[in-house]
Amino acid sequence: MELLVAITVGVVVASSVYLLLARETLRVIVGSVLLGYGINLALFISGGIATMAPPILLDDGSLPGPVMDPIPQALILTAIVIGLGVFALLLALGYRTYEEHGTTDVSSLAGVEHE
Amino acid sequence: MNNLVAAPIVLPLATGALLILTRRLPVQRSLSLLSVGLGLILSLRLAGQVWTEGVQTLGLGNWPAPFGIVLVADLTSAAFVAATYAAAVAVVLFSFYSLERAQEEHFYYPAFQYLLVGVNGSFLTGDIFNLFVFFELMLMSSYVLAALGGRRAQLRETLKYVLINNVVSGFFLLGIGGLFRTYGTLNMADLAVRIQMSDSGGWLSVIAVVFLVVFGLKAAMVPLHVWLPETYTAAPTAVVAFFAGVLSKVGVYALLRTYTLLFVADVGFTHQQLLLPLALVTMVVGIMGAVAQVDFKRILSYDIVSQIGYMLLGIAILTPMSIAGTVVFVLHQMVVKTVLFLCAGAAERVTGTTHLQRTGGLLTTHAPLAVLYLMAGLALVGVPPMSGFFGKLALLRAALEAERFLSGTIALVVSLGTLYAVIKIFRLGFWGEVLGDRRLNKDSREFRGMMAVIGGLVALSAVMGLGAQFVFEYAAAAAGQLLDGQAYIRAVLGTFDPASYGL
Numbered sequence: 367m368e369l370l371v372a373i374t375v376g377v378v379v380a381s382s383v384y385l386l387l388a389r390e391t392l393r394v395i396v397g398s399v400l401l402g403y404g405i406n407l408a409l410f411i412s413g414g415i416a417t418m419a420p421p422i423l424l425d426d427g428s429l430p431g432p433v434m435d436p437i438p439q440a441l442i443l444t445a446i447v448i449g450l451g452v453f454a455l456l457l458a459l460g461y462r463t464y465e466e467h468g469t470t471d472v473s474s475l476a477g478v479e480h481e
Numbered sequence: 482m483n484n485l486v487a488a489p490i491v492l493p494l495a496t497g498a499l500l501i502l503t504r505r506l507p508v509q510r511s512l513s514l515l516s517v518g519l520g521l522i523l524s525l526r527l528a529g530q531v532w533t534e535g536v537q538t539l540g541l542g543n544w545p546a547p548f549g550i551v552l553v554a555d556l557t558s559a560a561f562v563a564a565t566y567a568a569a570v571a572v573v574l575f576s577f578y579s580l581e582r583a584q585e586e587h588f589y590y591p592a593f594q595y596l597l598v599g600v601n602g603s604f605l606t607g608d609i610f611n612l613f614v615f616f617e618l619m620l621m622s623s624y625v626l627a628a629l630g631g632r633r634a635q636l637r638e639t640l641k642y643v644l645i646n647n648v649v650s651g652f653f654l655l656g657i658g659g660l661f662r663t664y665g666t667l668n669m670a671d672l673a674v675r676i677q678m679s680d681s682g683g684w685l686s687v688i689a690v691v692f693l694v695v696f697g698l699k700a701a702m703v704p705l706h707v708w709l710p711e712t713y714t715a716a717p718t719a720v721v722a723f724f725a726g727v728l729s730k731v732g733v734y735a736l737l738r739t740y741t742l743l744f745v746a747d748v749g750f751t752h753q754q755l756l757l758p759l760a761l762v763t764m765v766v767g768i769m770g771a772v773a774q775v776d777f778k779r780i781l782s783y784d785i786v787s788q789i790g791y792m793l794l795g796i797a798i799l800t801p802m803s804i805a806g807t808v809v810f811v812l813h814q815m816v817v818k819t820v821l822f823l824c825a826g827a828a829e830r831v832t833g834t835t836h837l838q839r840t841g842g843l844l845t846t847h848a849p850l851a852v853l854y855l856m857a858g859l860a861l862v863g864v865p866p867m868s869g870f871f872g873k874l875a876l877l878r879a880a881l882e883a884e885r886f887l888s889g890t891i892a893l894v895v896s897l898g899t900l901y902a903v904i905k906i907f908r909l910g911f912w913g914e915v916l917g918d919r920r921l922n923k924d925s926r927e928f929r930g931m932m933a934v935i936g937g938l939v940a941l942s943a944v945m946g947l948g949a950q951f952v953f954e955y956a957a958a959a960a961g962q963l964l965d966g967q968a969y970i971r972a973v974l975g976t977f978d979p980a981s982y983g984l
Contacts, residue, residue: 386648391640398647405651405658412662438661441610445654448617452647455624459643462628463636475637477711 371411378404391463391470395456402449406442413438485530486539486552488523489562489601492516497594504586513573513590520597521566528559532955536962536972538607546974547671553607553973556959557808561604561734564815567941568726569597571819574934576719578927579826584630584717592629596622596723603731607973609660610667612735613653616699620646623728627716638715645708649698656691663688670973673742673966682747689744689751693736700732701786702793703763710770710782714835718826721778725785726819730811733792737807740796741963748799756797761891764790768898777825777835777910780902781818784861787895788814794892795876798883804960806875809952813868813945817860820938824854827931828910831921837906842915847923849932851911853939858903860942863896868945871953 382404385397413435421433464470496516500509531537531554539552554562573593580589599619606612624646628639661667663684664675676685698705709729713721744751767787774780792814795807825835827850832840844851860867863874873896880889921928945952962968 394644398644398651401648401651402654405654409654409658409661412658435665437667438658441654441657441661444610444614448614448621448650451621452617452624452643452650455621456640456643456647459624459628459636459640462631463640466631466633466636475640477634477638 367415368411371407371415375404375408378407389472391460391472391475394472395453395460399449399453399456402445402452406445406449409442409445410438483530483537483539483554485523485527486537486554486605487541488527489520489566490552490598490605492520492523493594493597493601497591497598500591500594501588504588506586509585509590510577513594514570516594517566517569517573517597521563521570524559524563524566524601527554528556528563531556531559532958536969538973546977547666547668550611551607551668551670551973552605553670553969554605555962555969555972556955557734557737557963558604560808560812560955560959561730561815562601564812565597565600565604565727567938568723568815568819569593571823571934571938572719572723572726575722575823575826575931578930578934579719579830580717581630587629589626589629592622592625593720593723596626596728598622600727600731604734607669608667609669609672609739610657613650613657616653616731616735617650619728619731620650623724626720627712627724629720630717632715634715638712642708642712645698649695652691653695656688656695659684659688659691668973669738669742670970673970674974676743676746677966685744686747686750689740689747690755692739692744693751693755696732696736696739697759698732699729700736700789700793701729702732702759702789703766703786706763706767706786706789709786710779713782713785714776714778718778718822718829722819722822722826725781725822726815726817729785729789730792730815733789733796733807733811736793737796737804737811737963741799741804742966742969745799745966752797752799756793757885757888760790760793760797761888762790763787763793764891764895768895768902771902772898772905775837775909777828777837777906778822779835780906781821781825784899784902785818787899788818788861790895791873791876791892794888795879798879798885798888799964800879800883801957801960801964802875802882803879804963805953805956806872806879808956808959808963809868809875810872812952812956813860813872813942816938816942816945817857817867817869820857820935820942821854821861823931823935823938824850824857827928827935828854830931831919831928832917833920834917837909840910840917841913842911844911845915846919847928849923850928850935851907853932853935854911855907856939857935857942858907860939860946862900862903866943866946868942868949868952870946871949875953875956 382397382400385393418432418434419430537554541550602615701709770783771780795803829835860869863869
């Protein structure tokens, strides 16, 4: 199972690097967001993969045997929310940039001295 | 437990939430000013408490230390928060006089408050994942502020700024994942204990390098500095003043914290082989960029990069003297870099351009600005009695005491380069014959207001220089706290023994 997740992370990150190297701004934007998702997935399995009970106390206050570490899930939940916010902002910014510059070609967005 | 520790985070958070409800400018302005003013008072009080009573902590939600998120104010964080607020007061006041109406009305003040939440949170948190969250909050606000106004160049540079930061935020998460996977905790004090207990040498260095990349990018360490000059040149000047003074120092603070508390197992590799050369390259490349430019804001932007090099040098040498020097230097830069960009903003407001060949003779028409700029510039170079001298003196002494003669020499030569850059701006923009437009009269309300703000910060720099005895005493104590990890750990964890719940 770990191997499968590791391969998935690898594929997602590889796709994102491919997109990051593209010339279209939209692709670069999607690539940068995809990288975040790949890393979220890696973070998700940093708690290990196992079949265990959720970390909720029973009625008598004892633990139901070995429990899963809930922290990685809390972490990626936060990271996903932040990622969503940045993605929305990036798309808006990318669109406004396209409107002002009339191009989505990264190489024509290089800086110009004193405009 | 001290609730005052949370004040610099809660106050701007509440103000920002309130300000987003209205677009009426008088309300926005007065509430923002009130909030930063109150914040300055509270943060000074916090610094006073830390100075007299030792490290202050606050477990959020009353959770005990390694299980809940904890806020920690030691001498370094308290001082940085206070300096942040000093810069914030100046920038808010300056915004009244210098921003375009359209920018001011489109949620400039709420975004600025959220920026403060992120910055202060980063300084105060004692949890590495919480640091990530505050970093993101700070970056998100900075994206909004940098793009505010939506001019062509602004949009283009902000897009690049967001993209590069977004990619590096991924690395930040990766580093946190690595730490959590290895040590099973996110609390920095708990992490420090576990790192001391275990022997994961090489792997820890890998994580240290990941964090160096992350914080190095935020701090604009060469070769990760390329985003800074263009972004800072394109954004509104009042905003850039705060970015320049405070935002880039948050990266330095994060490095200072992690590279004194967590990543000290293999100092020979992480500090001496990696950070030291990077610090020297940062100084030299930054100043070469500054010397080559002919634009007020570009020269100053490249100079930020070069000054970051000094701070990294202090961290890399890692002696009490060098860390104290870094703390003084960061505080000095927070004030002086802000005031220099405010000068650039005032000059831009007067002449309508920051290009130095299209303007000149400001000394003849607007003498107060020229005089204040020169004083701030000399403070940057490190001419006593202004604040820049003592930080540099401490860093140089530390370099020589550690027998790093090459580093010391480079730091001195770069100082000369800084002097050249400062004088170049003065010669082209202020000296000589009157050239270009004058859109603002010397006696107008706006100009006087801007001069009052700039004058206040220059005076603060002078006070820091003249009161160097106290500033240095404070910084030495702060360095002592930073280097003695045990004190930090005791303050955060108290009697809790991490070995007790086994890992």
